[in-house]
Amino acid sequence: MNASANSLYFRCAGGGRPGARFDLSGPRLYTAGTLLTGVGTEAIRPGGVLVRGTSIIAAGAIPALLATDHSRSAELVDLGAGATIMPGLVDSHVHLGLDGGPRPAERMQGESEAEQVVLMLRNAVSLLAAGVTTARDLGAKSFLDITVRDAVSRGDAPGPRLVVAGRPLTPKGGHCWFMGGECESPQDLREMIHQHHEMGTDLIKVMSTGGFITSGSAPWSANFSAGELAMVVKEASSLGMRVAAHAHGREGISRAVTAGVATLEHCSFTGRDGMVGSDFDPALADKIAAAEIYVCPTTNIHSLLPERAEGVARVIAELHQRGVRIIAGTDAGVDNCAHGEYQIGLEALAKAGLPASEVLAAATARAARALGVDDRTGSITPGRDADLIAVDGDPLADISALRRLILVVARGAEHVRVARSAWPGRPRVTY
Numbered sequence: 425m426n427a428s429a430n431s432l433y434f435r436c437a438g439g440g441r442p443g444a445r446f447d448l449s450g451p452r453l454y455t456a457g458t459l460l461t462g463v464g465t466e467a468i469r470p471g472g473v474l475v476r477g478t479s480i481i482a483a484g485a486i487p488a489l490l491a492t493d494h495s496r497s498a499e500l501v502d503l504g505a506g507a508t509i510m511p512g513l514v515d516s517h518v519h520l521g522l523d524g525g526p527r528p529a530e531r532m533q534g535e536s537e538a539e540q541v542v543l544m545l546r547n548a549v550s551l552l553a554a555g556v557t558t559a560r561d562l563g564a565k566s567f568l569d570i571t572v573r574d575a576v577s578r579g580d581a582p583g584p585r586l587v588v589a590g591r592p593l594t595p596k597g598g599h600c601w602f603m604g605g606e607c608e609s610p611q612d613l614r615e616m617i618h619q620h621h622e623m624g625t626d627l628i629k630v631m632s633t634g635g636f637i638t639s640g641s642a643p644w645s646a647n648f649s650a651g652e653l654a655m656v657v658k659e660a661s662s663l664g665m666r667v668a669a670h671a672h673g674r675e676g677i678s679r680a681v682t683a684g685v686a687t688l689e690h691c692s693f694t695g696r697d698g699m700v701g702s703d704f705d706p707a708l709a710d711k712i713a714a715a716e717i718y719v720c721p722t723t724n725i726h727s728l729l730p731e732r733a734e735g736v737a738r739v740i741a742e743l744h745q746r747g748v749r750i751i752a753g754t755d756a757g758v759d760n761c762a763h764g765e766y767q768i769g770l771e772a773l774a775k776a777g778l779p780a781s782e783v784l785a786a787a788t789a790r791a792a793r794a795l796g797v798d799d800r801t802g803s804i805t806p807g808r809d810a811d812l813i814a815v816d817g818d819p820l821a822d823i824s825a826l827r828r829l830i831l832v833v834a835r836g837a838e839h840v841r842v843a844r845s846a847w848p849g850r851p852r853v854t855y
């Protein structure tokens with residue numbers, strides 16, 4: 425989907441050698457015709473970012489950057505007058521252990537833990553190649569998402585920064601039961617949350633309704649009582665963890681909102697007819713907005729299916745108009761939803777009526793806030809991790825420019841840099 429396929433290369437932070445993992449050579453100054461920092465809506469033209477090690481040390485207009493001491497020793501990487509530098513993308517909903525093919529759940533159930541880790545590392549690379557520098561895994565088996573998160577964090581494997589939920593809490597035989605999070609009683613829920621905390625997950629995922637990918641599970645039917653969901657949120661937050669609720673049907677959405685979850689996944693208002701959006705409730709949408717709960721509508725999976733695309737676009741438009749805070753996420757890994765196609769979801773958000781600036785916020789700074797990692801990523805700010813991308817074109821004018829990736833930097837490590845000769849040339853800008 426992007427030009428990076430031929431030119432992907434890794435500079436994987438020292439290749440795993442002890443003590444050398446994050447010694448990422450000298451400073452680099454990336455310059456382009458446009459810089460979108462993700463702070464405010466103003467574009468800086470032309471602009472640049474100075475990176476040293478894993479961090480951003482300066483960003484802004486070119487003359488000011490050239491005046492800094494670090495810029496004198498920096499490698500200059502000029503991306504051209506037609507290029508835009510912006511924060512790395514955040515995918516708020518992925519499953520690294522699902523392969524995005526026709527029967528991903530079957531494969532997950534049939535694979536050993538070692539095989540799963542291989543798949544998860546492959547999918548992590550696909551995310552990076554699409555410009556995703558932070559991803560939230562909302563359902564894996566055997567806590568393997570923790571293993572992969574930590575491997576990436578140490579610099580032992582390439583991948584986006586991961587925020588992981590472990591096993592989704594689900595009723596016996598419920599949606600994604602095969603990930604190992606079945607709970608039959610409030611006591612089970614409590615024990616499962618404590619186990620997650622001890623294992624080291626970042627958050628708790630709870631299946632507030634059934635889902636589409638598990639046979640015998642109905643997306644419109646609510647799973648846990650309002651009291652159980654409230655207990656899940658209380659218990660998780662006492663351990664410093666947020667809760668993400670998978671919720672398709674109105675009743676399950678309503679209970680999760682009352683319980684005070686941090687994010688609603690899908691939030692598709694699927695009715696008993698199985699149609700996305702057929703049970704939309706404006707008063708409940710207003711309640712979501714007032715409670716400042718983030719909604720991740722996982723537009724990729726829905727927009728790929730003709731029978732769901734129109735319904736999900738209507739729901740997103742309504743939610744947005746009512747002030748609900750939308751964040752971008754793909755559900756990558758589920759049936760026929762690949763990890764390298766993040767941009768499809770952004771185009772679906774734009775098609776649903778979100779202005780380009782809103783789409784970019786949903787894909788960067790706002791998503792980082794929803795995931796609790798905005799102190800490290802989501803904007804191009806000195807002191808934050810060097811997570812940035814560059815595209816050929818201006819995504820504010822044309823969101824499809826995000827398909828033309830020419831640079832991906834994650835925590836200072838370059839994973840994609842397309843040689844200027846490999847993309848349509850623009851006159852070199854002189855600063």
Ligand SMILES: [Zn+2]
Pocket residue numbers: 517518519562563755758
């Ligand atoms: Zn999911």
